[in-house]
Amino acid sequence: SKKVYFNNPMWPGEAHSLKVDKVLYKGKSDFQEVLVFESSTYGKVLVLDGIVQLTEKDECAYQEMIVHLPLCSILSPKTVLVVGGGDGGVLREIARHTSVEQIDICEIDKMVIDVSKRFFPQLAVGFEDPRVHLHIGDAADFLRHAPKGKYDAIIVDSSDPVGPAQELVEKPFFETAARALRAGGVLCNMAESMWLHTHLIQDMISVCRETFKGSVHYAWASVPTYPSGVIGFLICSTEGPPVDFVNPVNPIEKLEGALKHKRELRFYNSEMHSAAFALPSFLKREVSSL
Numbered sequence: 001s002k003k004v005y006f007n008n009p010m011w012p013g014e015a016h017s018l019k020v021d022k023v024l025y026k027g028k029s030d031f032q033e034v035l036v037f038e039s040s041t042y043g044k045v046l047v048l049d050g051i052v053q054l055t056e057k058d059e060c061a062y063q064e065m066i067v068h069l070p071l072c073s074i075l076s077p078k079t080v081l082v083v084g085g086g087d088g089g090v091l092r093e094i095a096r097h098t099s100v101e102q103i104d105i106c107e108i109d110k111m112v113i114d115v116s117k118r119f120f121p122q123l124a125v126g127f128e129d130p131r132v133h134l135h136i137g138d139a140a141d142f143l144r145h146a147p148k149g150k151y152d153a154i155i156v157d158s159s160d161p162v163g164p165a166q167e168l169v170e171k172p173f174f175e176t177a178a179r180a181l182r183a184g185g186v187l188c189n190m191a192e193s194m195w196l197h198t199h200l201i202q203d204m205i206s207v208c209r210e211t212f213k214g215s216v217h218y219a220w221a222s223v224p225t226y227p228s229g230v231i232g233f234l235i236c237s238t239e240g241p242p243v244d245f246v247n248p249v250n251p252i253e254k255l256e257g258a259l260k261h262k263r264e265l266r267f268y269n270s271e272m273h274s275a276a277f278a279l280p281s282f283l284k285r286e287v288s289s290l
């Protein structure tokens, strides 16, 4: 019935619909239901447990921003960890950074990787980079065993905190991430919508301010196929010696210049980078310390 579409606890009372031309895949992994369909106006769409994860048309906004906001905030990142990211889009973006030498990725659901390789080759291309080391499993567990201070950057490309990604917004996870980052390292994680989740954003920022002694910044981007049409990012840095200059707001790495990648950037550039940190007044009022 119609009302079933308005019951998602993450955005009660609203629904977003895309015209389906053809269902391409339906499966159920140990963690979630996986659906791929051909939409009539946004290309192919990946859906997990009924929530749109990405569409071919607008995935560039999310994947480019969640990667280049952190990686352009520090000087020549070398070791990067991706939490989640099983569709490969984030790996594709990290590969643009020639300073990066090692990319670890920890994805809990192998079905997401297999489905992306089959239906989204322009995202799964990220897995072909020789610097990528794939781990299938629970990222919190992976991080607990990671050497202290191993990573320059950690990117948490997660689904919403209902289901397998629940623990990725809780304090113990942020603490293990902070321990695995080097001094002056940076974490970037998906931080929901300013229109829908200011309480969740407030909670995440409070936890991050206690856990990351460097800086904590909120940024956002337009993603038309996510509820409310925007998605946020939380960029946190550990305290580093002055030499490891971290500047999330005015990028110190100009990616466009370094761009020798065969596939052009479609969304990110340095103006969009800085603009992403400009916040509406209601958000600054509702979320203290922004």
Ligand SMILES: NCCCN[C@H]1CC[C@H](NCCCN)CC1
Pocket: 051, 052, 053, 054, 062, 063, 085, 087, 089, 090, 157, 158, 159, 160, 190, 192, 193, 196, 197, 226, 227, 230, 231
């Ligand atoms: N590599 C793409 C992964 C996508 N991450 C998440 C997919 C679900 C999405 N819900 C949007 C909720 C908006 N409030 C957040 C990003």
